[in-house]
Amino acid sequence: MAETEILLDGFRKYRERYFAKHPEVYRDLLAQGQSPRFAVVACSDSRVDPAIVLQTEPGDIFAVRNVAALVPPYEQHGQYHGTSAALEFAVTELGVSHVIIIGHAQCGGVANMVHKEEGNQTGGTFLTGWTDLLRAARARALADNPALTGDALLAASERQSVLVSLENLATFPFIGAAVAAGTLHIHGWYLNIFGGTLEIWDPDKGVYEKVS
Numbered sequence: 001m002a003e004t005e006i007l008l009d010g011f012r013k014y015r016e017r018y019f020a021k022h023p024e025v026y027r028d029l030l031a032q033g034q035s036p037r038f039a040v041v042a043c044s045d046s047r048v049d050p051a052i053v054l055q056t057e058p059g060d061i062f063a064v065r066n067v068a069a070l071v072p073p074y075e076q077h078g079q080y081h082g083t084s085a086a087l088e089f090a091v092t093e094l095g096v097s098h099v100i101i102i103g104h105a106q107c108g109g110v111a112n113m114v115h116k117e118e119g120n121q122t123g124g125t126f127l128t129g130w131t132d133l134l135r136a137a138r139a140r141a142l143a144d145n146p147a148l149t150g151d152a153l154l155a156a157s158e159r160q161s162v163l164v165s166l167e168n169l170a171t172f173p174f175i176g177a178a179v180a181a182g183t184l185h186i187h188g189w190y191l192n193i194f195g196g197t198l199e200i201w202d203p204d205k206g207v208y209e210k211v212s
């Protein structure tokens with residue numbers, strides 16, 4: 001049996017559960033177009049699919065996934081900015097009300113940056129340049145607690161990475177304008193699927209708080 005058969009089985013189940021039982025959902029999504037309220041930036045990691053973790057339905061979230069759930073800084077003359085293009089579309093065309101950055105535990109992308117910062121060899125042509133955008137996250141984690149190493153340093157860097165992305169998000173003029181107008185809210189979340197926890201960044205208190 002072809003290895004991809006498991007995916008085709010999945011499609012058949014989806015077709016039965018969603019399409020056959022709720023054709024009206026798809027009629028509406030076609031007739032009215034998509035109008036998701038939420039744009040989510042999540043990691044490409046196979047374990048942290050936001051639609052599964054947040055139990056959303058088709059049309060609910062506009063998802064951008066990349067290595068380390070990273071928002072790069074605004075660059076006016078950049079040419080190939082997949083994440084920036086997706087955010088621009090979500091905010092200026094779809095008019096989402098929320099942008100949510102979802103970092104996660106045991107993130108290979110953040111680990112790549114941490115390892116490189118510690119002088120270890122990291123491979124790839126594109127990966128290291130991308131995760132270099134998160135160098136400040138490790139530096140801030142260590143500034144908070146210089147004794148951090150290993151998994152504790154990785155976890156602290158992951159939480160800080162979400163904050164770096166939030167800051168980068170604010171450098172986009174269309175985001176800043178929408179936030180100032182009160183039509184857009186931005187959020188930083190940290191997901192630990194191994195502990196079954198989700199933490200929400202509270203910018204006023206300057207701490208992550210666990211969802212009960």
Ligand SMILES: [Zn+2]
Nearest residue numbers: 043045107108
């Ligand atoms: Zn990741």
